[in-house]
Amino acid sequence: MSTTTAPPAAPSAARLPTASGLTFAGILRSEWIKLRTVRSTSWSYAIVVVISLGMAAIMSLALDLPGGADLPAALQTSFVVQASTFGVFFGQLVVAVLGVLVVSGEYSTGMIRSTLTAVPRRLPALWAKAAVLFTATVLVGSVANVGSFLVAAPILAGKGIHASLFDGAVIIPLLAGALYLALVAVFALGVGAILRSSAGGIAATLGMLLLLPIVLSMIPATWATDLMPYLISNAGAGMMASGGPAPAILEPWQALLVVLGWLLASLAGAALLLKRRDA
Amino acid sequence: MIQAQSLTKHYGSKTAVDAVDFTVQSGKVTGFLGPNGAGKSTTMRMIVGLSRPTAGSVTVNGKHYHEHSAPLREVGVLLDAKAVHTGRSAYNHLLAMGATHGIPARRVREVIELTGLETVARKRVGGFSLGMGQRLGIAAALLGDPATLILDEPINGLDPEGVQWVRRLVRHFAAEGRTVLLSSHLMSEMALTADHLIVLGRGRVIADAPVADIIGAATRSTVRVRSPHAGHLSTLLTRPDVTVTGLEPDVLEIVGIAASEIGDRAASAGIVLHELTPLSASLEEAYMTLTQNEVEYRTAGSPDSNAPELQEAAR
Structure with missing residues (x-):
């Protein structure tokens, strides 16, 4: 501190605008400032976009279908959508880590005490965090998925496979992928708030996204097979289904409800514990 | 408030x-x-x-x-x-x-x-x-x-x-x-x-x-006196509210009487003083006394088993 100049003898008596009170709009603004002013956010979102575009390019280039133009239009559309949304599988892992860190980072650094002192009713801070993370992720996810389409479509067109972005069977799965990314991020935020630890939160979330489907598939029982579509990552894939060859067990809107169920369970647990526990 | x-x-x-x-x-x-x-x-x-x-x-x-x-x-x-x-x-x-x-x-x-x-x-x-x-x-x-x-x-x-x-x-x-x-x-x-x-x-x-009350109550000043006639001086100063402690044959620590009064009385009795030093008990000591009492009060039941740990806590 030797470099700083002598502090003034007394605080300035400048008064603040009398209207300055605690509002939800203010809490939203605060959480937005917090999200954009840590490096993990920009890194995570950059990785989501890069992986998405990269995967779309790899998938499109690898696809080898002699006589693509002879395929039915619906199947052509399905190929393009699959190539464009392939990155979501990896992107979900990145936004899940981000979602956990948004809240566990506050616990590990002690920031949560500042947050809850400013918002002593606590729950508005959780809702604002969720809303800001959801909005940012949906926007980044849309950019990533539409961008991926713009990468994949020309490559596949060269192979005689065509699809239009403005076809409902294309744009809806692309945006559903973005929506899924945002829902996973908020789900992970809830898990992070429940466990209050970065390592624990990341392990638990990635476990549910990645390991649960593998473990379940190794159980040789019908109930295990029946349960598969209801896992969060499988339901996420179901949200983006584009009418491929295999008929899906859940309609996309049903898959969305399943993902929402996971998210609500996680947020409800987080809210309950946030309200009850000492910070 | x-x-x-x-x-x-x-x-x-x-x-x-x-x-x-x-x-x-x-x-x-x-x-x-x-x-x-x-x-x-x-x-x-x-x-x-x-x-x-x-x-x-x-x-x-x-x-x-x-x-x-x-x-x-x-x-x-x-x-x-x-x-x-x-x-x-x-x-x-x-x-x-x-x-x-x-x-x-x-x-x-x-x-x-x-x-x-x-x-x-x-x-x-x-x-x-x-x-x-x-x-x-x-x-x-x-x-x-x-x-x-x-x-x-x-x-x-x-x-x-x-x-x-x-x-x-x-x-x-x-x-x-x-x-x-x-x-x-x-x-x-x-x-x-x-x-x-x-x-x-x-x-x-x-x-x-108020701070002044707490400090005043917890602080008692001590006077250190060095004199070749410490024993004589000690009897001279004996009063119910005065405590005289002999540290060495020629050194006394006296509580309950001001340094000036000790000097006056020594002079009138013709006692030579080599040192007359008022020692204020430090605030830290006063504070230790304050919290120590609480510790002793709290552990009246088992003074020995817990004492070291509690003294540590008081510090």
Whole structure:
């Protein structure tokens, strides 16, 4: 501190605008400032976009279908959508880590005490965090998925496979992928708030996204097979289904409800514990 | 004004705060004094709702902290220097804190200037020294220009200039009629800064009185006398309220009589003095005496088994 100049003898008596009170709009603004002013956010979102575009390019280039133009239009559309949304599988892992860190980072650094002192009713801070993370992720996810389409479509067109972005069977799965990314991020935020630890939160979330489907598939029982579509990552894939060859067990809107169920369970647990526990 | 009524906090079977009652008045600086683990921080955390009381309640200006419509305008709090995300700059931290209450960036720059953080405000907090972290914590507490200021060990890690600045700051706040509560485990610091003291020991209020009273009651001055006729002098001074202790054959420590009076009486009896030194008991000693009593009182049942640990706690 030797470099700083002598502090003034007394605080300035400048008064603040009398209207300055605690509002939800203010809490939203605060959480937005917090999200954009840590490096993990920009890194995570950059990785989501890069992986998405990269995967779309790899998938499109690898696809080898002699006589693509002879395929039915619906199947052509399905190929393009699959190539464009392939990155979501990896992107979900990145936004899940981000979602956990948004809240566990506050616990590990002690920031949560500042947050809850400013918002002593606590729950508005959780809702604002969720809303800001959801909005940012949906926007980044849309950019990533539409961008991926713009990468994949020309490559596949060269192979005689065509699809239009403005076809409902294309744009809806692309945006559903973005929506899924945002829902996973908020789900992970809830898990992070429940466990209050970065390592624990990341392990638990990635476990549910990645390991649960593998473990379940190794159980040789019908109930295990029946349960598969209801896992969060499988339901996420179901949200983006584009009418491929295999008929899906859940309609996309049903898959969305399943993902929402996971998210609500996680947020409800987080809210309950946030309200009850000492910070 | 902060009012606590039978405020209690248990952590499992351990009682951190044990049914304390106190009132922190506005317009003066109130010091929260006690050894580590006395319950100062826990009490402060309960005031701003970070910890939930097991029993009892505490209000700020008549309301629970979370009931205020603009908590940061009501109470500015420094709980510990590490309540900041290490990956964010000081400026952005304050901006985000203020945004919840619609506090403008202008005010953020103002508190940065006030706390002398201009040169580091754009740097990430992770690289801050303890002193800079402390200044940032104080900046956050001042952000809402609050009516009540609560500072937990504010001078921790500050350089002497910073310590003086904190003293002037809290004096100024109190002079404006605001409420100031600050904690310390250093009695000497409290003697310089506070008007009123609430002394905590093992979760209880041991003393709640003006600083001067507490220091006066706990401090008794001693006079050291060196004389070749110490024995004679000792009998000369014997009175019920005077204690004379012979340290060496020619050295006495005398409590209960002023140095000037000892000198006068020695002179009139023709006794030669080689040394006559008034020794003020240090504030730290006074404070140890104060908390030691609480420790002894609390462990009357098993004085031997717990004594070392408790003395450690009192320190």
